[in-house]
Amino acid sequence: MVQSSVLGFPRIGGQRELKKVTEAYWSGKATVEELLETGKSLRAHNWKLQKEAGVDIIASNDFSFYDQVLDLSLLFNVVPDRYTKFDLAPIDVLFAMGRGLQRKATETTAAVDVTALEMVKWFDSNYHYVRPTFSHSTEFKLNSVAKPVVEFNEAKALGIHTRPVILGPVSYLYLGKADKDSLDLDPITLLEKILPVYKQLLSELKAAGANQVQIDEPILVLDLPESVKEKFQVAYDALVSESAPELTLTSYFGDVRPNLKAIESLPVAGFHFDFVRVPEQFNEVSSILKGEQTLSVGIVDGRNIWKTDFSKAAKFIKAAVEKVGAEKVIVATSSSLLHTPVDLENETKLEPIIKDWFSFATQKVSEVVVLAKEASGDDVATEFAANAASIKSRVESSITTNPKVQERLATINESLATRQSPFPERLAVQKEKYNLPLFPTTTIGSFPQTKDIRVNRNKFTKGTITAEEYETFINKEIETVIRFQEEIGLDVLVHGEPERNDMVQYFGEQLKGFAFTTNGWVQSYGSRYVRPPIIVGDVSRPKNMTVKESVYAQSLSKSPVKGMLTGPVTILRWSFPRDDVSGKVQALQLGLALRDEVTDLEAAGITVIQVDEPAIREGLPLRAGQERSDYLNWAAQSFRVATSGVDNSTQIHSHFCYSDLDPNHIKALDADVVSIEFSKKDDPKYIQEFSDYPNHIGLGLFDIHSPRIPSKEEFVARVEEILKVYPAANFWFNPDCGLKTRGWPEVRESLTNMVNAAKEFRAKY
Template identity: 45%
Template sequence: MSDICNHILGFPRIGSQRELKKATEAYWKNEITELELKKIGKKIREENWKIQSEAGLDFITVGDFSFYDQVLDTSLLFGNVPDRFLEKGSEANFDTLFCMARGHAPNNINARACEMTKWFNTNYHYIVPEFKQGQKFKISLNSLLEQIEHASSFGYKIKPVLIGPLTYLWLGKASENDFNKLDLLNNLIEEYTKIFNLLSLKNIEWIQVDEPILTLDLSPEWKEAFYNVYTKFDFKNLKILLTTYFGSIQDNIDIVNKIPIHGLHLDLCSNPEQINEVIKNYPKNKVLSLGLINGRNIWKSNITKITDTICKIKQKFSGELWLSSSCSLMHSPVDLDQEKNLDPEIKNWLAFAKQKVLEIKLCSNIINSKDTKQSELLLNENAQAIESRKNSKRVHNEAVKKRVSEINKKDGDRKNPYSIRALKQKETLKLPLFPTTTIGSFPQTQKIRNVRNNYKNKKISKEDYTKEIQNHILESIRKQEELNIDVLVHGEAERNDMVEYFGELLEGFVFTSNGWVQSYGTRCVKPPIIFGDISRPASMTIDWIKYSQSLTQKHVKGMLTGPVTILSWSFVRDDQLPKETALQIALALRDEVIDLEKADVKIIQIDEPAFREALPLKKSEWQEYLTWAVNCFRISAAGVQDSTQIHTHMCYSEFNDIIKSIADLDADVITIECSRSNMELLQAFENFAYPNDIGPGVYDIHSPQIPSKKEIKELLENALKYIPAERLWVNPDCGLKTRNWPEVEIALKNMTEAAFDLRKQYSHRDL
């Protein structure tokens, strides 16, 4: 039998020191040229390929690099650029990429940015393609061919990667409600065929075509589309590796077996059991790629377990096997070697993208009986690390486990239903019609970051740090009062990140210095690592909120991150069920919520932007997740009196299919992203009588575009079609930390004036 081949599905593109982020933002500020930015991108690609080559991978993956987003690149590749981003008669160029993503680019074109939403069940955001009836695709900006030429110059054996046509259409949005996106397939097939023809001339053997929607619940129409599309393709001399990830394809394996592909990739980390169903009838003359190295977490792989799994699969499947990452490694930090200050014991349990590449090679060497002495040494080191983590006393806390075991149903219930609470809150809070607020954070200036870094590096005392942060809080409070905002926030100057901040104050977390991953565009996050049982040693926000409230007569919200979001936006321990970890977080937050109420905080916001994101891809698994996710939120929030108003916030998610569970959270007020979709998300409330208050976002904070008062009023009037005036809040889409103060002040001024106008318009009506 031939040796097992190895490859990855993709590598992080941000650079080991976030070079791409820094360079791109410098380009936006006109500090560097387009040529200089592209040179930095070229250098990052070369470093990524070198890591794969030096590790000894059989294929170097090419085409996984993007200056912003791979889905947006695919739109530009096929000339799918909405008219508003092009001047009459002009064609797309490099700046069009950023204009579509941000609504602004250095070419001074301004237009409404394309929508952005989560990439399946990850915390990565992609730019949603827009389709219109009769849409014509045409190969346009072809960065894929540029990257192929670049990689080929080094003599690598390359495997280009391309998003498949069905997944691309699925991810997009039809501009007309009665328009079927599948009607666009014939033209799209022609353009994909042209790409395949171009690649066939490049001495390329294999191409990776990503079709992750095969892990979803597909209708018969979409299943049939797979057969129709792939049987029409002329791949020339290319071999197609159809790539799936984030779930099981066993419900769709029948259609996969019928289409003329040459190989199939399975994510065996998200669903190991699918292998048994897949190999029953999978053709022996096709390659089967095994995604056994987890691309979405940071724990060292159990090499012994993986190689045993491969041997068992080989006994059942006699065809050619490849070994790979479960998905692209873009969801992992770049290089563990960059972590100089990480606890050595815990560092020994971890593997980032570069180390995962080495794990893949080690597994294949063991299976192929190559480099036996070195492989045996590395295998022993791996086994010791796995055993060390399993037996570490730092991981388990019996008091925490006992408290979780004692949770009962009443712990998740408020004292009275919303209808009663709302009356008490109205009496206590005395807020006007269309109350205005923001989501939590205000611009994180360089001055604020310098203060935090100086304190972290012990360059200033705790007293000086506290004084500096208090000055920034004072400035935020004064600005909000000047803007006539009704419910204030303290601005979160003390917080580096909405998850990392709390993780640093909870037991069971550890942190990296360079563990960055891309969230969207140039936005990178550094997820905490949950390695053990979680508890709250002391209060986390009380001092800051008490100081903030002392500065104003208006209400200042207490600001917390919810249990599901802390779980989802961390690298989570894999030795217990996620719901167990979430319950531990919920109990820690419950203690904080109760302490905030004791500190006379009347409004407490518990953000859950990851609530929809963490939903399993298969609908058959939804209810189990929703049950425990809702329960965790309710446990965190339910320990307070009726007069205390609980808010939650969610962003960039579709709610229609889980609206009942959103209502089951029983938050008094929910704020959601709506501005980019022109309030379309509120259609979820058209056929569902959502009982509580809602704040649909009216300011797209991910774009430098400043909404006018007129635009905000139009959005609010649209929202009033779905939400009664007495239950409508006015707020931005999300936190404002990524924006600058001048644009924030103008936008919020327009927002409060729009609310004031509506207040005058509706105040005389019988509500």
């Protein structure tokens, strides 16, 4: 029998139950008991769903109230001292590390004011993890009852035997960083200190009855130094023992072959590899199997929503069975299904022909089971016939092809992607036109999305208010934002984006070539969920998308008001992309559509235009080489196609966040002003990397994902450090990112403090 396996299931709930209870807990509207009970209920539902579908190997410990890496930090006592001095409950320590905490003193509790840990992208996905932060004083130990053991026992009580999943020690350390007081520390050198804690955890899992553990080492798809590669043998020689369950070493998102020697002799029970991303690695990676080691074949895509082509997948699995043996093959998702929506059956408004092409997490569970049954010789002819019809329907559909878009795509050349003049010439013209002060102040785009905004948008969507009534409401919100910005003295304004549901979905809904879901939510970080649009065909822009709101906002102020757009790579990366054409083709089609929008904005008098590309680093191929070079070329080209059709006097901005950015990637975009998430960066070397950035830059000065409010003095201290290495004449003041998730009181106070800090520096300089 060929077994089936799911590496992890979405934890958010089909109706976003986790988000609702978590945010209710943060606001004091739900108790900790209600929070924990909701988590328990969601876990039970997910395990039962997979059990009833027939999955053989079901993951546990794939649930988290915030982030699975952060969970491990809390469990292993990797908690910087600043979070331990307030006598917080463990769940509140978790949330403080993830999102910061600022709380006034009461009669019974002390005041708390602590910033969040750094948050960065999980490899090349749109999920964010909280980076472990180590210091010389870190003391590894198991904090209280081990969460993986608790959740294993929960499933066992339901009659479901699970395989706990844990991030492996080498990846956990490598993905971390040194705290600001220990910058000379290389976290990987802590391996020998952390291994006893892993061993203790594994021993407790075995004592609870776990016979297998999925231990993830995703860094195997990265370019690793030899000093890290050699740690795998050290780690797994120590972890594999009679007191531990069998370990299946799991990697995903890319090619492990360059690191194969590091794991070929490990004494683990089996390996899992991602054959959706890199099917060509099969022969080499399967050759390392020895004795009874199993091969988990990641063949159902854990990252996208297209149905698995059963005929192609079955051929691949058959080859694996022939080479390895049926008893050693496990059919699996390529990665955790965390990155996909929960259930396609929740979608009642999708066009049936398009809906038939999709497979969400619940459906992917069934796909894994069907493919394992087919490989075991069971009769699944009905399922295969239905799948073949769906695949054929998509291939032959006219929805996917637009000849006019393809003709225009062929006209792209370098001149189309080049501004009229180099930046120094543009800068001179822009200085004269805008006459901005030293240290200009601005925001990244969005302002708080209040309950009133969401209610009115929902009314308009349902048709209970007219378009005229909705426009009147939106214009009132825009005026409120403009007047506030003028009141506190911001220099370059934004309209606040009250009409926008999401920075990608909003544009996708107005472009041809997209489909949309009602409940296709995916976790991005913490309680932040998104509904990625789905690119189903060639992309074009039928009409302008943002001109009306931008023109109205500009009519209210003499200060420049930015036109706000999302860039082509970010729309691509934060949608579910097509898998039948290249990313380059899709990005350039989006670039052309956005070019039309940029030139329409300019023609309407909007001459400061921000085209955000926070996902440009996220899309970078994980390994150096030709694929990475090609990506950097077409990603930058698509941005320049979108932004190069304007006059020298039009100032192009862009924004980047939550990635380890390379200044060279940003230089290639040739934007006039860039803003970069920066508030949680501790290493001064990061500032130094941007010290010779030739255009203007704003390093984000406060964390918009945290409710805490920085003081003016905090802003001043931060900027003083930056200006030690970065020229004052080129520096802008701005937050880390958009403000849509924050409340008005904290936005008002934070931005006022930021503007007052800028005024202090103007006086000083």
